[in-house]
Each structure stands twice: as C-alpha cells, then as structure tokens.
Amino acid sequence: METTFNEEELRKELTIDAKGLGIPSGAADSFIDRTLKATKKAMKNRQIITQNDLKRTVTKELAKYNADFAYVYKNRDKII
C-alpha cells in the first residue's frame, strides 16, 4: 500500500519503540537520527513509496545499530 515518508511521525514511533525496549535515550536518539537520515536518502528519488519499502529500509538501517530494535519494528504487526 502506498504511503508517504513522514519523518516526524516515524521519529515519534521509533522513540516510543526505543523507550519500550529499554534503550538509553541518548543512544536511541543517535540510532534514530542516523536511520531517518539514511531512509530519507533512500526514499528521495522514488516517485512512489510503499509501506513495505519504507519498513524494509528502516529495518535494514536499524539492524546496523540494535537487533532488538529492528526486530520489533519489523514484527510488531505480526504479534497478534
């Protein structure tokens, strides 16, 4: 499904996820900044962005910094 890259909304979501996982806030902010920067760069040249594209890119970037963070972001709609 088509979506738009809303940086502020994504930042808010990721901050909640990071706090829920117990990642210290300083480290979490750093991970999130770098992830959003890389995601913005990856989405820049695309005319159409799907939810799967966005999820895949964010998960790939988050996995570089924290495996649990990436796992939760990828799987939170597969829990129930």
Place this chain on the structure above:
Amino acid sequence: MSVLVSVGIILLAVLIMSFLTLSSGAYALFCHYAYGRFSRKRASEYTFLFILGTEITSSCIFLSTYTLVAVVIADLSHLGIDIITWFLTGIMFALSIVSLFFYYHRGEGTRLFIPRKIANSINYHAKTAKTRSDAFALGALCSTPELIFTLPLFVITSGEILQLSISHPSNSFLTIIYIIVPIIPLLITRWLYHKKHNLAVIQRSRVHNKNFTKFILCTSYLLIAILLICFRI
C-alpha cells in the same frame, strides 16, 4: 472414577485456556507501548488494569455460562443429555483440528486466526490507550475474540463442576482454579517486563514455541473429546 474424570477434564480445560495466546500477545504489545509512552509507575498501573479487564470479562462470561448450563441441565435432565454431550464431543474434535491447522496464520510471526480488522483494532488501541479505562477496556476486548475456542470449554467445565458438586464439595475450589490459572501467562509477562526484558525477547520466544502451542491445544482438545466419549456417553 467419575470425580477423577471431571478433575481431568477441568485441568485439561485450564491448560487450554493458559495456552491460548491472544491475551498474552496483546498484553506483551500493550506493555511495550505503555513502557514506551508513560513513566514506569503509570505503565505498571495501566498494564495491571489490562489484566484486571481480561480476568473480569472472562470470569463473567464463564459464570454466566455456568448459570445457563445449570438451568439447562435442570430443564433437560428428564430427556437425558447424551445428545448435548455428543454435540460437545464433536466440537472438541473440530477444535483440535482447527487449533492444529488454523490457529496461527501461515508465515512469519504469531498472527492469529482472528480477522485482520480486529487484530488491527487491538494493535491500534494498544498503541493509543491513554487512560485507565482504555487499559481496562483493551483487556476486556482481548478476552472475547477467542470465544470460539473458550465457550465450548466453559460449557463442558460448567457441566463437570455441577456434576462434582453433587458428590463432592470441591467445586468452588475448582471454579477458582479455572478462573485464576489462565491469567498466569499474563502475570509471567508482567514479571518479565519488571525484570527489564523486552518485547523482542518475548516475541522471539512466542515464535519459537508456536508449534508446541499448537500441539498442546490439539492434544488437550482431543483428550477432552476422548474422555467425554469414554466416560460421559
């Protein structure tokens, strides 16, 4: 012998109730969002209210079923209840097959059989619950979609407890066990969060134990059906 059979059926029903994963999955998700959005104290309070909501709703449904079964048995006892017992045995066989093949969606994760709209609604409310009543209502909501698996169990267990009450005074104790034990998985999840475990650890464990859960549910339903055939018909 009849007492042992009744106790066996009730314990198998308790086992099934403990292994049904909708409430525990929704609770783990709600804990993740609550600890992510609120202070630890507030999150702890809200997650406790979730457990209370689940427990009170399922207890009310069970006790209502118990009352209904008591009335129906009193009315139909002169006709014999073999037909109802056969019907319930058939449902148990059906649920054993359904729990093995259809309880979980195929693919990654632990997506359940419930319609995606209901699952998305639970997800949304877990993410956005802001007040104590939201937390309680979410708990209450999560105990209802699995009624297809739990309602036949409530009927059978009510019948067994009523039968036991004729010969044994232990029915109150068994009723209390039947109501309390199924929330133990929620309490374990709560304890894990207090020990600073997180949703990733819990979810990985749920995915790892998916097949075991299906096996326990299938076997327990099958055993209840066999006990009903051998000793109640």
